[in-house]
Amino acid sequence: MSTGPVDPRLLRLSTPTRRWTAVLAAVTALRTVALVASGVLLGHVGAAVVTDHTGVPDHRTALIWLGILVPVQAGLAWAEKRYSHRAAARATEDLRVRALDALAHRDPRSVDRAAWRTLLTEGVDGLGPYLTGYLPALLSTALATPAILVVVWFLDVGSAVIAIVTLPLIPVFMWLVGTLTAGRTERKLATLGVLSDQLLDLVTGLPTLRALGRLHAPVTEVRRLSDRHRRSTMEVLRIAFLSSMVLEFLATLSIALVAVGIGFRLLDGSMTLAAGLTVLIIIPEVYNPVRQVGARFHDARDGIVAVDRILTLLGGTQEDAGAAGHTGHTGASGASGPAVAPVPAATGLTVTFDHLSATGRDGPRPRDVTGTAAPGQLTVLTGPNGAGKSTALLALLGIATDGVSGTAVVTDSTVDGDPATVLTGPALWERTSYLPQRPVLDAVDATAVGDTSGLSLGQRQRVAVSAELDRGRATGRDLVLLDEPTAHLDTDSARAMLDTLARRAADGATVLVATHDPVVTAAADHRIEVRS
Structure with a gap:
């Protein structure tokens, strides 16, 4: 002090x-x-x-x-x-x-x-x-x-x-x-x-x-x-x-x-x-x-x-940012990753988890996650509650760093024939639409739907996802990360949301959803198992 x-x-x-x-x-x-x-x-x-x-x-x-x-x-x-x-x-x-x-x-x-x-x-x-x-x-x-x-x-x-x-x-x-x-x-x-x-x-x-x-x-x-x-x-x-x-x-x-x-x-x-x-x-x-x-x-x-x-928080944040600027290309988890990931067959953003683990108070959650989410597909991180699906998404964004081992990287191969590059920090966030489990409706969302005080959790979820997808489409954000987007929805509403996500993936976006909902898992193009 x-x-x-x-x-x-x-x-x-x-x-x-x-x-x-x-x-x-x-x-x-x-x-x-x-x-x-x-x-x-x-x-x-x-x-x-x-x-x-x-x-x-x-x-x-x-x-x-x-x-x-x-x-x-x-x-x-x-x-x-x-x-x-x-x-x-x-x-x-x-x-x-x-x-x-x-x-x-x-x-x-x-x-x-x-x-x-x-x-x-x-x-x-x-x-x-x-x-x-x-x-x-x-x-x-x-x-x-x-x-x-x-x-x-x-x-x-x-x-x-x-x-x-x-x-x-x-x-x-x-x-x-x-x-x-x-x-x-x-x-x-x-x-x-x-x-x-x-x-x-x-x-x-x-x-x-x-x-x-x-x-x-x-x-x-x-x-x-x-x-x-x-x-x-x-x-x-x-x-x-x-x-x-x-x-x-x-x-x-x-x-x-x-x-x-x-x-x-x-x-x-x-x-x-x-x-x-x-x-x-x-x-x-x-x-x-x-x-x-x-x-x-x-x-x-x-x-x-x-x-x-x-001020201690802001000073530490600036030091972390300065240190990150001198470490070269790293995985979004904070652990050193490959400078260039393999170029996928389809152009766009590719998410790669390579033996990702995050040690917390209750041990590794997640433990040894490995898998790939490709552009044009709906990929789900599936596993029981508390397995570490949310932590895996945060590690991918570079937010969760404590106790993280392995790598979680996002590579960009937008131009055919060019080597894929790893996106981290602001360059990654500018390309990402992310919603946590309990999204907060901002002023723009509230203006679009009017009074939000009477909305249920499921209604808030649908409004937040729809608004974020619209913003992402308008601003060219081609990585969509959603954490339990159907947690408060009935089956029909969940399927309607999945149709929207499938259309977004068909447009070339990389859609990665953390869920334990069997309806979402059944509709996925690809699954990545998360276990603790």
Whole structure:
């Protein structure tokens, strides 16, 4: 986990965050200049009115500048608030989309769905407070605090010395608080992920539980997880409130020490009233950014933890992609395969499994799969549930890589007489129409059929397959991979879908279906046995 206040990976990988940081730095610099100028003008005007008994007309120019600087500060503050929320929304969307894309290309056996579901919802939403509160306070601390300290030093060395001595106390307490809250925040997100996953499973299984008369059986477990999440949340909140009180006390005490020192120097005449008033006006802004960093830290803590996990995922994905770019031609399973597969008799895409195995928690699933799916044919991966048919498809696409041995390759022999080439990565995905066991209807599919909330699983399956085949035909995707497409269909609907797949194969596509449905197996042109 990143230990710095700003994770450099966030600036490197998120363009919206990088742009907002640059804009925020410029706004902070302008606000600092306006603030210091206002304080100097106000201090000198106030001192002149008190000591020289002058009137408002004598300070017309200074008051005009004050009248300009105050609205400028207000405008900059308004712009910061307005555009910070817009930048946070864009950065959150950018990270969420990129994380989902990276997870979609990972081995699903290695993805903790409950944890990622929480991180990509409630967790990444914490990036909003990070960008709208924590990051502005942090930049103000880095830019405004040193600039104001320089001005205070120029006006009164004693006040600057007090500020320099007391200012580090706030970061020290912030570090202590951060150390205490880091583990508690991670535990809070973890318990929330388990709770949400349990509730989703419960909602999905309610019809079964009701049919078995066990509707109230999960109540105790859900209550236990809820209490655990409540306790972990309250632990974080207690530390947050305690630390806020400590930070406020330190900042107030430090400003009071500066004020007492100025009072004594005014009494002995070693300091002018103008300098004293100016320092008193601007000295709170030395402590305020640091205090805001501490106050905003807890608001952004969920986002910091979630973003660290997401950036680690994205960084690992980029490294994997870079490594893949230097390994030459490999099988889609990730294991080294032949640079050129034998040219099939028909031109098009050919799928070849050569002793493919994938070791999981329950042993090899699948085990030693060997076979070929040729263009123009409907080929099925057949075998019992849990044999590893889905894993074989994912290995073919290069998604399942952990524990994979043997090869699963797609070769292209589109041009007669030319050697077949192996397709991997984006080149393969651009030629592939793939649907998992439970496809999600996207916005285009929903627009085509209207309201999808009332569709059964079988209806959703038919709509998804039809839409994917239409897209594949329109975009020239000549490899069709379907995972249990008839699982929720009756016999007539399954046969109608098989007719559609047969026509797609007749058009020259390579159609590979993972199934244990005997209707699909009987209609296949070729079968590949999958066993564990």
